[in-house]
Amino acid sequence: MPRPSRLHPPNRDLVALADRALPWPAAARVQLHLLRCDRCRVRAEALAGDRDAVRHQLRHLEVATDTSAAWTRLAAPAPARPRWARPALASAAVAVLALGGALWWRTHQQPQAFLSALETLPSRPDLLDAPAARGRRADAAFITRLLALTETGQAERVRDTCCSDHDGEGPDDDGLFAATLPAAGMALHVMYDDADGTRSLSSGDLVRSVARSPLSVRSGDLPSPAVPLAMTSTR
Amino acid sequence: MASLKRLFDTCYPGLVRFLYRRLGDRDLAEDIAQEAFIRLLRESPERPEGWLFVVAANLARDAHRRDSRRARHLELLKAELGAVEVPATDLQVVREETVAGVRDGLARLSERDRTLLLLYEEGLAYRDLAAAVGVKESSIAPLLARARQRLLRQLKEGPHAPPIATASA
Incomplete structure (x- = not known):
C-alpha cells in the first residue's frame, strides 16, 4: 500500500x-x-x-423543446406589408416628393406663388404681432423678394414715393410702393416706414401694410380699390 | 447565419431547460431564451455559449422578481376563490410531489446557489459560472459544493424546512 x-x-x-x-x-x-x-x-x-x-x-425538472419551431420564430422576418401596399407606398412617397418640390419651386421661383403666399400674411404672427426684431427680419425678407421681382422684370415698379406721414403717427417717414405683376395679373401696394432713411423701399424698412388688387384689362394700370392683405404695427 | 443556427441548435434546449428550472414556466423560459438570442445578434460576444447563459440568468432573475409579486397576488386570489382539485393517479401524485419538492428546494436556496447549480448542469465552465454570479473562478468549486449540500439538505428535510440563510440570500 x-x-x-x-x-x-x-x-x-x-x-x-x-x-x-x-x-x-x-x-x-x-x-x-x-x-x-x-x-x-x-x-x-x-x-x-x-x-x-x-x-x-x-432531472425531474425537464422540459421538451421544439428547437426548429423556435428557430423559425427567431429567424422569421418582421411581418411584411401586403404586396399591393408596396407600390402604393412608393407611389405615395413619389407624390409627396413631387408635391413638395412643386411647392418649393412655386414659392421660390414663380411670382404667382409669391403673391399667392402673400394671402397668408394676415395669419403670419411673425409679420403681424411679433416683436420688432422678428418683424424686421420678416419685413426684410418680404421686401428683398419683392425688389428681386422688379430687378428680374417679373414685376414693374410703378411708384415708390417717400416720405410723408401716411399713417398719422408722426414724422414724415412713410413711403408708398406700387408695382404691377402682369404675368400674375395683379398690382401690389406696400406702405412702409423708411426705417433706414434711404427714402425708397429697401430691405431695412418696416412694412406697414400690403395690399393687392387685380390688374384692369389694360396691363400696367393700377386699379382701385386695393384689397388689404396685412396691417402691421412693428413700431 | 449558419453558425448562428448551429449555436441555436446546440444551446437553445439547454437554455430553455435552465430557464424552465429556474422559473417554472415553460412559455416564459422560451421567451427569455429567444430574447437572449436576439441580444446575442446585437452584441456578438467572443464566447457566445457562456454569454447566452449569463444573459439568460440575468433576464430570469428580473423576470422572477416580477413574477414573485404576481404569484403572491394569484395565491391570494386562489385562496379566496377556492382551487378546484382535479383527481390524479397515484403515479401522477408522486411525480408532482417530487417536482414540487425539487422546486421548493431550489426556491429556498439563495439566488447565487440556484444559479450556480442550474448553470453547472447545463455544462458551463467554471469561468462562465464565475462571470454569471460575479465571483472569482477559484471560488466556484467551494461555492458549488456548498450549494449542492444545501439543496440536498433541503430535499431531505422536506418542504416545511426553514429556508437556508446564506450570505448572498
Whole structure:
C-alpha cells in the first residue's frame, strides 16, 4: 500500500476534479494522491456523489423543446406589408416628393406663388404681432423678394414715393410702393416706414401694410380699390 | 447565419431547460431564451455559449422578481376563490410531489446557489459560472459544493424546512 502524501488536496481541488474542471498538472497530482489516501478518496467520492444526486434531482425538472419551431420564430422576418401596399407606398412617397418640390419651386421661383403666399400674411404672427426684431427680419425678407421681382422684370415698379406721414403717427417717414405683376395679373401696394432713411423701399424698412388688387384689362394700370392683405404695427 | 443556427441548435434546449428550472414556466423560459438570442445578434460576444447563459440568468432573475409579486397576488386570489382539485393517479401524485419538492428546494436556496447549480448542469465552465454570479473562478468549486449540500439538505428535510440563510440570500 503506497503511503499517502502529507499534503492533502483542498476541497476545492476535489470538487473541481469531480467536475472535470481541474487543469491537467493539478488534476494528475490530486489523482495520484487519491490513489494513496483513503480519507481524501472518501471525501472526493462524497463530493462527486453530491454532484450526481443534485443532477438526479434536477432531472425531474425537464422540459421538451421544439428547437426548429423556435428557430423559425427567431429567424422569421418582421411581418411584411401586403404586396399591393408596396407600390402604393412608393407611389405615395413619389407624390409627396413631387408635391413638395412643386411647392418649393412655386414659392421660390414663380411670382404667382409669391403673391399667392402673400394671402397668408394676415395669419403670419411673425409679420403681424411679433416683436420688432422678428418683424424686421420678416419685413426684410418680404421686401428683398419683392425688389428681386422688379430687378428680374417679373414685376414693374410703378411708384415708390417717400416720405410723408401716411399713417398719422408722426414724422414724415412713410413711403408708398406700387408695382404691377402682369404675368400674375395683379398690382401690389406696400406702405412702409423708411426705417433706414434711404427714402425708397429697401430691405431695412418696416412694412406697414400690403395690399393687392387685380390688374384692369389694360396691363400696367393700377386699379382701385386695393384689397388689404396685412396691417402691421412693428413700431 | 449558419453558425448562428448551429449555436441555436446546440444551446437553445439547454437554455430553455435552465430557464424552465429556474422559473417554472415553460412559455416564459422560451421567451427569455429567444430574447437572449436576439441580444446575442446585437452584441456578438467572443464566447457566445457562456454569454447566452449569463444573459439568460440575468433576464430570469428580473423576470422572477416580477413574477414573485404576481404569484403572491394569484395565491391570494386562489385562496379566496377556492382551487378546484382535479383527481390524479397515484403515479401522477408522486411525480408532482417530487417536482414540487425539487422546486421548493431550489426556491429556498439563495439566488447565487440556484444559479450556480442550474448553470453547472447545463455544462458551463467554471469561468462562465464565475462571470454569471460575479465571483472569482477559484471560488466556484467551494461555492458549488456548498450549494449542492444545501439543496440536498433541503430535499431531505422536506418542504416545511426553514429556508437556508446564506450570505448572498
